[in-house]
Amino acid sequence: MQDIALICTQGFADVLTLARQNRADPYALHVPASTWPQRLPPEWRIExxxxxxxxxxxxxxxxxDGVLAALAALPRPPKAVAMSLLFAHRNPVHEQALAHRIREHWPDLxxxxxxxxxxxxxxxxxxxATVEAIGLHGPVPETIDAPTHTDPLTQRLEQLADRIQQCLVAKxxxxxxxxxxxxxxxxxxxxGRLVAQARTLPLLLGSLSPALAGLLQxxxxxxMADGDGYLLNDPWHGGTHLPDLxxxxxxxVHGVxxxxxxxVLHHQDIGGIAPGSVPTDATSIQQEGLRIPPVPLYRAGVLDAPLMRLLRANSRMPDNLEGDLAAQWASLAQGAAEVATLWQSERDVAGRCIAALAASEATARAALAAAPDGDYIFEDALDGDGLSAEPVRVSVCIRKRGDRAVLDLTGCADQTRGPVNASRGAVQAAVAYFARMLAPQAACNDGSLAPITLHTRAGSIVDPTFPAALNARTNLVKLLANAFLGAWSRALPNQMPAPNAGEAVVLSLGGTHADGRPWLLTEIIASAAGGAPSGPGGSGVSTDVGNARSTPAESIEAQAPLRIERVAVRVGSGGAGRHRGGDGVVRVYRLLHGSGSISYRGERHAIVPQGAAGGLPGSPAAARIERADGRVEPLPAKARAQWQAGDRLVIETAGGGGWGQPAAKETSA
Structure with missing residues (x-):
């Protein structure tokens, strides 16, 4: 505690606690609570x-005057003040005015x-940067220990994958x-065997191997030849949902x-019946957008222009689509050149990659062999399928024998009419997450998957048959990852964290600017981590297969006629326990002019995240539209809606499950 005050825009007092919601280690089993509330307590933050x-x-x-009064009312006179107001870098008049008045009242501050x-x-x-400038430093940045079984070549390949990712984001x-x-x-x-991946989003990383398998078929x-490029998004050829191209x-090297x-990149729009290509009421894949089986988009470095025209013609945001595809191609061109150089400069690269795969497999087998044999079951459910509120069963049985495990999902519900189904390619992301959790010391390659077999049932939500709708697969995959960990906790009692909130809101908003230009944006909103034997869960953090960053309010307001009125921790939403579950978040949007569309894909409105080891469940999520005329319209877990200028959209994500028996006062609260 350093008696430093932060002055921020109203609604943004939790900006440091929430950070960008992602984590450095995408396969971290437990995401701990932020230490910012101790470093800069809420009473020292002025809105x-x-x-x-x-x-x-x-x-x-x-x-x-309100800010000056709040400064005077602090528990003690501050030693320093950090001021960070929205868009101050575009017009500093508010920060300058406040700084002038503060210095008038407290000349030595x-x-x-x-x-x-x-x-x-x-x-x-x-x-x-501003609080650090006055001497208040945040938590030490999270680091990732190099896996003990990773040789220098594999580390170089992982660095190359990271650079491909960085180029993709930058362009x-x-x-x-x-x-x-x-x-x-x-x-x-x-x-088609994975040998290295970027440290990014497990939901997409784990689905790239099935996409490669579908392509190679x-x-x-x-x-294939040098300069070729192949495109796909078809869920029945290894894809996930249609916006992910x-x-x-x-x-x-030498023609071989x-x-x-x-x-893989989530594109803003690939057609279908709703802006953003994520209609929560879709009943078939044809309503969700353009389905692309594996096809060449480039030959010898030359773009297939007619195919690009076809892609553009099916998107509401054709310039974004073409620009993001160009970014993908540029990042792969850079990556291919660097990988080719590595292959020519190092000895026996292929053989060493195969050895790294074997090492990861051995590590995963050892981890499985160390756990007791048995059948370990965990069940959960989705809040309906977007058309019905009837719960959709998620059932996992891990059949562990010796150094092998079967992940049996045959007990999951039949495929639904609504779009919550997940292709096997999408489900593979949860399987890969479980495998990485088993062997965190191993390199992130396909070797750790070798001792794991996935069993699904055709016609179920985890193996749907054509033409199933499946644009809203994200939360099913998250619940599967949670369920794998929950089932494994039966094998290793009191060692695993409580379930995460199991929710990542995927929000697509669209409309028209005053000058007639269309606007469309997609945002991914995190919820919370479960408590763990080691401590409480993190609030407002991406967990398990999720790891997308939050979109800054300043970025959103620069793109669309929206005002972000609040981004805050949803205090008290985490489950009670010896170690509490993390709290969810609250985000409030106001539409400034015209009308617009909302596609809201949430979860946990009815079926809450479970606690563990005696911990209590997290609080349910909620969403609503607060109309300008005073009416309040609650939204179900999956919804499409329209809103008008002056309306507010309020999203409250679920809390994580608590771990361990809570104190008596928490139980009675």
């Missing part, structure tokens, strides 16, 4: 009324203004990639394909 918009225009007068410290977009990064057009990093990149052997290596490029580089 200032008054707003500057994305154009740098004052749209609400600053309440200077050190004041740091965000527009001077870091004059760029991004309220979290600017706030962090992307859509904010869901540039800001949220809803994309992934990896490197494969010619037979249709487009054999023998027909996978692009693959062979790596050639030695490897494949691949990336």
């Amino acid at each position: 200032a009324r008054g707003r500057i918009d994305a154009a740098g225009t004052e749209v609400e007068v600053l309440d200077v 050190s004041v740091a203004c965000s527009h001077e410290v870091l004059p760029q977009d991004g309220e979290y990064e600017r706030t962090l 992307a057009v859509s904010s869901v990639v540039r800001e949220a990093m809803d994309c992934a990149a990896a490197i494969f052997l010619p037979d 249709e487009c054999p290596i023998s027909g 996978t692009l693959v490029r062979p790596v050639c 394909v030695v490897a494949l580089v691949a990336c």
Whole structure:
């Protein structure tokens, strides 16, 4: 505690606690609570009324006197003040006015203004830099220990995959990639086995291997040449849902394909009946957008222009689509060149990759062998399928024998009419997450999957038959990952964390600017981590297969006629326990003009995250539209809706499950 005060825009007092919601280690089993509430307690954070918009225009007068009164009412006189107001870097008038008045009242007080410290977009990064400028340092950045079985070559390949990912994010057009990093990149052997991947989003990373398998069935290596690029999104050829377009490029050395580089990116719109291509009321894949089986998009480095015209014609945001595909191609071109150089400069790269696969397999087998044999069951359910509120059963049985395990999902519900089904390619992300959890010391390659067999039932939600709708598969995959961990906790009691909240809201908003231009954005909103034997769960963090970043309010307001009125921790929503579950988040949006569409894909409105070891469940999620005329319309867990200027959309995500018996006062609260 350093007696430092933070002045922020009203509704943004938790900006440091929430950070960008992602984690450095995408396969972290437990996400701990932030230490910012101890470093900068809530009573030392002052919310200032008054707003500057994305154009740098004052749209609400600053309440200077209110801020001064709040400063005077602090528990003790502050030693320093950090000031970080939205869009201060575009117009510093509010920060300058406050700094002037503060210095008049407290001449010796050190004041740091965000527009001077870091004059760029991004309220979290600017706030962090500003508090650090006056001596209040945040938590030590999370680091990832190098896996003990990773040789130097594998580490170099992982670094190459990270650079492909970084190039993809840097060159992307859509904010869901540039800001949220809803994309992934990896490197494969010619037979489709994963040898290295970027540290990013498990939901997409784990689905790249099935996509490669689907591609190689249709487009054999023998027909590939340098500069070719293959595109797909079809869930029955290894894809997940239609907005996720996978692009693959062979790596050639002396005319021979030695490897494949691949990336997948969530595109803003690929057609269908709803903006964003995520209609929560879809009943078939044809309603969700353009379905693309594996096809060549590039030959010898030359774009198939007619195919690109077809893709553009099916998107509401054709420039974004083409720009993001260009980013994918540029990142793969860079990656292919670097991988080819590595292949030529190192000895026996293929053989060493195969050895790394074997080492990961051995590590996973050892972890399985150390656990007791048995059948371990965990059950959960989705809050309906988007058309009905009837719970949709999620049932996992891990049949562990010796150094092998069967993940039996045959008890899951029949495929639904609504779009909550998940292709086997999507389900594989949860399987890969479980495998990485078993062997965190191993390199992240397909070796750790070798001792694991997936059993599904055709016609079920985890193995749907054509033409099932499946755009809302995210939360099913999250519940599967949670269920795998919950089942495994039966094998290793009191060692595993409580279930995470099991929810990642995927929100697509669209409409028209005042000048007639369409706008469309997709945001991914995290919930919370479960408590664990080691401590409480993190609040407002991406967990298990999720790891997308939050989109800054400043980025959203710069793209669309929206005002983000609040981004905060949903205090008290985590389950009670010896170690509490993390709290969810609250996000409030106001539409400023015209009308717009809402596609809300949530979860946990009815079926709450479970506790563990005597811990209590987390609180349910909720969403509602607060109409300008005073009416309040609750939204179900999956919904499409329209809103008008002045309406507010309020989203409250679920809390994580608590771990361990709570104290008596928590139980009675």
